[in-house]
Amino acid sequence: MNQVEALRAMAPLTIESTRSGLVESVHRVSVAVVDATGRLVASSGDPGLVTFWRSAAKPFQALPLVLDGAADRWGFGPQELALACASHSSEPVHRERVEAMLRACGCQEEQLACGPHPPISAAVAEEAARGGVKLTPKWSNCSGKHTGMLALARHHGWPTEGYARAGHPVQERLLQEVSRWTGLPRDEVLLGVDGCTAVCFALPLGAMARAYALLGCSPEAAPKRLREAMWAHPELVAGTGRLCTELMTACRGSVLAKVGAEGVYSAALPGLGMGVTLKVEDGDGRCSPPALLAVLRQVVARLGPQVGLTLPLEQLSHHVEPVLRNTRGEAIGSLRATGALEFH
Structure with a gap:
């Protein structure tokens, strides 16, 4: 490693976008790695950055389904609960499970407040376009979350109309859970409107990681x-x-991970008792997967030996340095992580 490479390795975490061997752009990443008490274990950039949690909050929005008994009442098992936490790709299995969840809780697709959008999966989007499919709300990557919200409203006897809006009992219940798990008072959690029309939450990265x-x-x-x-x-x-x-397939039981829009990613490392949240500060969502894997690699390399934790991240090399292609599918560059976390 030459001096320039050594200095880059010691710098804060960034994602470099390369084209034809030249670094074309640099994306700064802020990271918080904390334990269950909220103690900052490692960081990069601004671990106190306040930003919207977006879809990385979905597991906490789904928890009331279990805690309040709605999941048991409507017969929601592991598949339905996983889908309630999802930012899915609109594959047939996703759409079919949403339909089954709606039937189980006595709701209709027309009640979903999320609007349709092109599928996250390029292959699914191409197939739908080729077939002239009219996209409906169940195609939204958030349709599982929204079905869970409808199911919660039906369970409590709350109105289903307006369930996604701030102030509705469903959203108040979800905010209560977000506050409990992050340790932030409810009035310190800033509210916004997510892309799917539901309430989203802004708070410090460290609180999300906790x-x-x-x-x-x-x-x-x-x-x-x-x-x-x-x-x-x-x-x-x-x-x-x-x-x-x-x-989660490669590291089942060792990593729990959930992506959010605008460059957000959160993960849990149960073996270390730690949580991670990062934000690619310019919001480039392409950069969050290699950023998360860089964080996990550094944390496990530093702290994993203490508890015998290793992760088979070599199976995910295509996410570690994603290839960038031109419109003819030719490789012309990549996204790569540089820099290091600071351990406290």
């Missing part, structure tokens, strides 16, 4: 049931070729 640390190691029945559902059905949490699915 919630994941607790989720990963809590002995309570509800969080245990939810994380085991995600591990049992990672294909429902995301989809074919997606990092959430492939990471």
